[in-house]
Amino acid sequence: MQATTHTAAHHGAHEAHHHEPSFLQKYVFSTDHKVIGIQYGLTSLGFLLFGFLLMLCMRWQIAHPGETIPVVGKLLGSILRNMDGSLMMPDGKMTYDVYNIFGAMHGTIMVFLAIVPLAFGAFGNYVTPLMIGAPDMAFPRLNMASYHVFLLGGIVMFASFFIPGSAAQSGWTSYSPLATTVTTHGQAYWLVGMVLLITSSLLGAVNFIATIIQLRAPGMTWMRLPFFVWAQFVTGFLLLLAFPPLEAAGIMQLMDNVFGTSFFLPTGLAVGGRIADASGGGSPLLWQHLFWFLAHPEVYVLILPGMGIVAEVIANNTRKSLWGYKSLVFSALAIGFISFIVWAHHMYLTGMGTKISAFFQTTTMIISIPSVIILTCLFISLWGGSIRFTTPMLFALAFLPMFGIGGLTGLPLGFAASDIHLHDTYYVIAHFHYVVAPGTIFALFAGIYYWFPKMTGRMMSEFWGKVHFIGSFIFMNVVFQPMFAQGMAGMIRRMADGGLNYSKISHPDAIGGLDKIYIDLHTVILWGAVGLAISQIPFIVNLFVSIKKGKKVTSDNPWEATTLDWQTPTPPPHGNFTKEPVAHRNPYDYSLPGAAKDFTPQNQP
Amino acid sequence: MDIPYTSKPRPDTGIYNAKVGIWLFLASEVMLFGALFSAYILLRVGAPEGTWVHGMLNIPIGTFNTFVLITSSVTVVLGWAALQLGNFQKYKFYQAITILCALGFMGIKSFEYADKFKHYEVWLKNPVTVMHGDKEVQTNRVLGHIEYDGKHPYFWNTRTLREKGIEGFKFEADPYHYTLSPKELAHAKSVSKGKPHVVLDIKTADVERLSAFVPSHSTYFAVYFTLTALHGLHVLGGALVIFYIWGPGAKMWKSDPLRYTNRVEVSGLFWHFVDLVWIFLFPIIYLL
Ligand code: HEM
Ligand SMILES: [Cu+2]
Numbered sequence: 074m075q076a077t078t079h080t081a082a083h084h085g086a087h088e089a090h091h092h093e094p095s096f097l098q099k100y101v102f103s104t105d106h107k108v109i110g111i112q113y114g115l116t117s118l119g120f121l122l123f124g125f126l127l128m129l130c131m132r133w134q135i136a137h138p139g140e141t142i143p144v145v146g147k148l149l150g151s152i153l154r155n156m157d158g159s160l161m162m163p164d165g166k167m168t169y170d171v172y173n174i175f176g177a178m179h180g181t182i183m184v185f186l187a188i189v190p191l192a193f194g195a196f197g198n199y200v201t202p203l204m205i206g207a208p209d210m211a212f213p214r215l216n217m218a219s220y221h222v223f224l225l226g227g228i229v230m231f232a233s234f235f236i237p238g239s240a241a242q243s244g245w246t247s248y249s250p251l252a253t254t255v256t257t258h259g260q261a262y263w264l265v266g267m268v269l270l271i272t273s274s275l276l277g278a279v280n281f282i283a284t285i286i287q288l289r290a291p292g293m294t295w296m297r298l299p300f301f302v303w304a305q306f307v308t309g310f311l312l313l314l315a316f317p318p319l320e321a322a323g324i325m326q327l328m329d330n331v332f333g334t335s336f337f338l339p340t341g342l343a344v345g346g347r348i349a350d351a352s353g354g355g356s357p358l359l360w361q362h363l364f365w366f367l368a369h370p371e372v373y374v375l376i377l378p379g380m381g382i383v384a385e386v387i388a389n390n391t392r393k394s395l396w397g398y399k400s401l402v403f404s405a406l407a408i409g410f411i412s413f414i415v416w417a418h419h420m421y422l423t424g425m426g427t428k429i430s431a432f433f434q435t436t437t438m439i440i441s442i443p444s445v446i447i448l449t450c451l452f453i454s455l456w457g458g459s460i461r462f463t464t465p466m467l468f469a470l471a472f473l474p475m476f477g478i479g480g481l482t483g484l485p486l487g488f489a490a491s492d493i494h495l496h497d498t499y500y501v502i503a504h505f506h507y508v509v510a511p512g513t514i515f516a517l518f519a520g521i522y523y524w525f526p527k528m529t530g531r532m533m534s535e536f537w538g539k540v541h542f543i544g545s546f547i548f549m550n551v552v553f554q555p556m557f558a559q560g561m562a563g564m565i566r567r568m569a570d571g572g573l574n575y576s577k578i579s580h581p582d583a584i585g586g587l588d589k590i591y592i593d594l595h596t597v598i599l600w601g602a603v604g605l606a607i608s609q610i611p612f613i614v615n616l617f618v619s620i621k622k623g624k625k626v627t628s629d630n631p632w633e634a635t636t637l638d639w640q641t642p643t644p645p646p647h648g649n650f651t652k653e654p655v656a657h658r659n660p661y662d663y664s665l666p667g668a669a670k671d672f673t674p675q676n677q678p
Numbered sequence: 679m680d681i682p683y684t685s686k687p688r689p690d691t692g693i694y695n696a697k698v699g700i701w702l703f704l705a706s707e708v709m710l711f712g713a714l715f716s717a718y719i720l721l722r723v724g725a726p727e728g729t730w731v732h733g734m735l736n737i738p739i740g741t742f743n744t745f746v747l748i749t750s751s752v753t754v755v756l757g758w759a760a761l762q763l764g765n766f767q768k769y770k771f772y773q774a775i776t777i778l779c780a781l782g783f784m785g786i787k788s789f790e791y792a793d794k795f796k797h798y799e800v801w802l803k804n805p806v807t808v809m810h811g812d813k814e815v816q817t818n819r820v821l822g823h824i825e826y827d828g829k830h831p832y833f834w835n836t837r838t839l840r841e842k843g844i845e846g847f848k849f850e851a852d853p854y855h856y857t858l859s860p861k862e863l864a865h866a867k868s869v870s871k872g873k874p875h876v877v878l879d880i881k882t883a884d885v886e887r888l889s890a891f892v893p894s895h896s897t898y899f900a901v902y903f904t905l906t907a908l909h910g911l912h913v914l915g916g917a918l919v920i921f922y923i924w925g926p927g928a929k930m931w932k933s934d935p936l937r938y939t940n941r942v943e944v945s946g947l948f949w950h951f952v953d954l955v956w957i958f959l960f961p962i963i964y965l966l
Contacts, residue, residue, distance in 0.1 A: 208679050211695045275706050283698040286691060287683050313706045318713035325717065328904055333894035336717065336904075340726065350836070352889075354729055354897040359720055363713055648679030 104213035105647050109220050110199030117191040124182035127175045132602045134167040136595040138570035141165040156238040172569035173242035180245025185270050186227050192378035196520050197305045203638035204299050206290025206654040211283040219276035226269030233262035249337030249360040253329045254344045264327040271320045278312040292656035299636050299660040303402050304381030307409040308374050315370035322363035365416035373412045379516030383469045386519045389634045390466035391458025392671050394661040397450040404443035411440040421489040422496050430489045437487035444480050464538030468519035471546050479507030500560025503553050511549040526631050530643045531623030537611040544608025551601030555594040562591045633672050636660050640674050685937040700944045704951050718901050731856045731898035733863045740964045743786050750779035751953045754946040761939050773924045780917035794891035795832045801887040809853040811866030822851040835889050839882045850875040912952045919945050
C-alpha cells in the first residue's frame with residue numbers, strides 16, 4: 074500500500090520531460106480535476122460563509138425589527154445604495170428592501186453558489202475520477218471552462234450587491250411579474266448570473282456523465298461503482314435535463330426585463346396604480362412551472378451527492394459492506410426519474426384543479442419511497458458494525474436523523490389539503506432546511522474531514538473536529554426546530570418585520586396575530602444562529618491550519634478504505650495512479666472472512 | 679498522461695468520449711428548446727382572441743432559408759464521408775459550402791429582422807378608414823410603415839413620439855391586418871398586390887400605442903425573436919466551430935487523422951441538431 078515512495082520516483086521522471094508549470098498554469102488554468110475540485114471547494118465554501126452572514130443579518134432584523142444591526146450595520150449602511158445614489162440604510166437599520174435583497178440572495182447563493190458547487194463541483198470533481206480509476210475527467214479543458222464560467226457567474230451575483238439599487242429582491246424563486254416590475258436592475262444581474270451558472274452546470278454535467286460512462290477502469294463494472302459515483306451520475310443527469318428549462322425561463326424573463334416583452338406579464342397588469350406599458354398576454358404561471366421543473370430536481374441535486382458521501386463514510390467507519398447496495402442504486406435512479414414529475418407540489422395554491430393536484434400528490438408520495446429506502450439501507454448498514462466514531466462518521470451519523478426529519482416533514486406538504494395551511498410559512502423553511510442544512514451540509518462536512526488527508530497528506534484535528542460537530546449539531550437544531558412550531562401556528566415566511574403576524578404585540582386582541590411565544594422564538598433562533606456561527610470558527614481554523622500543521626498521514630490510506638480513491642499516492646499526482654488500476658471486486662469489501670486485514674481494496678485480486 | 683478513448687471507441691460502450699459528450703449536450707439542448715416550444719404552445723393557447731399575430735413573416739424567404747440549412751446538413755455529411763475515405767480536399771470543399779450556407783442563412787435572417795424593425799402597428803384612439811383587400815373597413819388598429827423626414831425609421835414606439843416631441847407623421851397603411859382570419863388575410867394580400875398604399879396622416883395625440891414588430895410588440899413577436907435569435911446563436915456557434923476545425927484546426931489531420939475525423943463528426947452532429955430545430959421552428963412560427 075506504500076505508493077508514496079513510488080510517487081517520488083514517478084514525479085522525478087515526470088519533471089524530466091515537462092517544464093515546471095507556472096503559478097497561473099498550476100492553480101488558475103489547471104485542467105487537473107483535483108485542482109479544479111479544490112477551486113470549486115474553496116470558492117463555494119466562501120459563498121457558503123457569505124450566504125450564512127446574509128442570513129445572520131436577517132435573523133437580527135426579524136428578532137429585533139427596525140433596530141440597528143450590531144457589528145456590520147454601519148458597514149452595510151455605507152455600501153448599499155438606492156437607484157438615485159442615496160444610501161439605502163444610512164443608520165444601519167435594515168429596510169424592507171434590504172431584507173428582500175438579502176433573502177433573495179441568501180437562497181440563490183446557498184443553492185447555486187454554495188451547496189451544488191461544493192457537492193457536485195468540488196467532491197464530484199475531486200473524488201469521482203479517483204473512485205472509478207480514471208486518470209482525469211473525459212474533457213479536462215471543458216472542466217476548467219466550467220469552473221471559470223461558474224466563477225464568472227458568482228462574480229456577477231456578488232457584484233450586483235454594489236450597483237445602485239443593489240441585488241435582486243424577488244426571492245430565489247424570482248416569481249414574475251414581481252421580478253419584472255421591481256424597478257432596480259438587480260434582477261437583470263441575477264438572470265445573467267444564473268445563465269452563466271446554468272451553463273457551467275451543463276458543461277460539468279456532460280463531463281461527469283461522459284467520464285463515468287467512458288473512463289471506468291478495467292473491471293469497474295456498473296455494479297462495482299461505489300455508491301458515491303452512482304449518486305454523482307444521477308445528479309449529473311438531473312442537472313443536464315432539469316436546468317435547461319430554467320435557462321429558457323431565465324432568457325424569457327431577461328427579455329421581459331430588458332426588452333419589454335410580456336412572456337410572464339398578464340394582460341391588464343397594473344404597476345403602481347397604472348396599467349403597465351407592456352403588450353401583456355403572458356402567463357405568470359408559466360414561470361412557476363418552468364422554475365419548479367428545475368427546482369424540484371434541484372433539491373435532489375442538493376441531497377444525492379450528500380447521500381453518496383454519507384454512504385462512503387458509513388461503510389468505511391462501520392468496517393462492513395453497505396447493506397442493500399442494489400437497493401441504494403436503484404432508489405437513486407428512481408429518484409432521478411420521478412423527480413421530473415413532482416414539480417407542481419410547490420404550486421398547489423395556484424388553483425390547478427383537483428385532478429392535476431391529485432396527480433402531483435400521488436407522484437410526491439411515490440418519490441418519498443426511494444428516499445426512505447436509501448435512508449433505511451444506511452441505517453441498517455450501521456447494525457452490527459464496529460463503529461469508529463471519527464469526525465466524518467459523527468457528521469454522517471447525524472445526517473441520518475436530520476435528513477429523516479426533513480424528509481418526513483415533507484409529507485404533510487405533499488398533500489394539498491395540509492399544504493394549504495402550511496404553504497409559505499416557516500414550516501416550509503424548517504422542512505427544507507432540515508434536508509439541506511443539517512442534512513446536506515453535514516454530509517459535506519463529513520466529506521471534507523474524510524477526504525482532507527487525501528488532498529493534503531495531513532489529517533484535520535480530531536479534537537476540534539468534534540467540537541465543531543457538537544456545536545453545529547446543537548445549534549442547527551436550535552435554529553430550525555422552533556420554525557416548525559412557528560409555521561404550524563401560522564407564521565408567514567419572507568416577512569421583514571413579521572407584518573400582521575406581529576400585530577398582537579401592539580393590539581393584544583387582534584384576530585389572527587400570533588401568540589407572543591411564537592414571536593419570542595425568533596430570539597431563540599437568532600442566538601442559535603449566532604451559536605452556529607461561532608461553532609464554525611474551529612472548523613475554519615482547523616481547515617487552514619491543518620494544511621500546513623496537521624498530523625502527517627503515515628500511509629496513503631489512513632482510513633483503511635477499500636475504494637480506489639485511497640489506492641493512489643498522496644496527494645495524487647497529475648494522472649492520479651502510478652499504474653493503471655484494475656477493479657477486481659465490489660467496492661465495500663470490509664471485514665471479509667479469512668482476509669489478512671479488515672479491508673480488501675477494490676484493486677486487490 | 680493521456681485520457682483514454684479520445685479517438686478510439688471504448689470496447690464495451692462502443693463509442694469515443696466526445697460522441698458521448700455531444701449526445702449528452704444535445705439532450706440538454708432538446709430540453710432547452712423543448713421548454714421554449716412548450717412556452718410557445720401555452721402562451722398561444724392562452725392568448726385572448728385577436729391578439730395572436732400570424733401571417734406577418736415572409737414565407738418565401740423563410741422557405742428559401744430552410745433549403746439553405748438543409749443543403750448545409752447534406753454537405754456536412756458529405757464532407758465527413760469524404761474525410762473517412764481519406765479525401766481531405768473533397769472534405770474541404772463540402773465543408774466550405776456548409777460554412778457559406780451558415781453565413782447565407784444568417785445574412786438572410788438579418789434582412790428579415792431589419793424588415794420587421796421598421797414595420798409598425800398603431801393602436802389609435804379613434805377608428806380610421808383603411809382597405810382590407812378590396813373592402814373598406816373602419817378600424818383603430820393599423821399596420822404599415824412610418825414616413826417621417828423622408829425616411830422609414832426603425833424601432834420607434836409610443837415613448838419615442840413623446841421624447842422626440844413629434845406631433846404627427848405619415849403612415850403608409852397596409853391593406854390587411856393580422857386580426858383577419860388566415861383565409862381573409864391571404865385574400866387581402868393577393869388582391870392588394872401592386873396597388874398603392876393608403877397614406878394616413880396620424881397625430882400623436884390620437885395614438886394609443888405604437889410599436890414596431892419588435893419583441894415587445896406582442897407575445898408572438900416575443901416568441902419569434904427569442905426563438906430565432908437563440909437558434910441564430912446556435913448557427914453562429916456551430917459555424918464558428920466548423921470553421922475552426924476546417925481552417926486553423928486542420929493541422930490535426932496530419933498528426934491524428936482519426937481524432938480529426940471524430941471532431942468533424944461531432945461538430946456535424948451538432949449541426950444536424952441546429953438544422954432540426956429550424957425544421958420545427960419554421961412551420962410553427964411561419965406557417966401556423
Ligand atoms: C422526501 C420527500 C420530500 C417531500 C415529500 C417534499 C415535499 C415538499 C413540498 C410539497 C414542498 C412545497 C411546500 C410549499 O411550498 O408549500 C417542499 C418545499 C421544499 N423542499 Fe421538499 N420535499 C421532500 C424532500 C426534499 C429534499 C430532499 C429537499 C432538498 C434537499 C427539499 C427541499 C425543498 C425546498 C428547498 C423547498 C422550498 C422551496 C421554496 O418554496 O422556496 N425537499 N417540499
Ligand atoms: Cu419539490
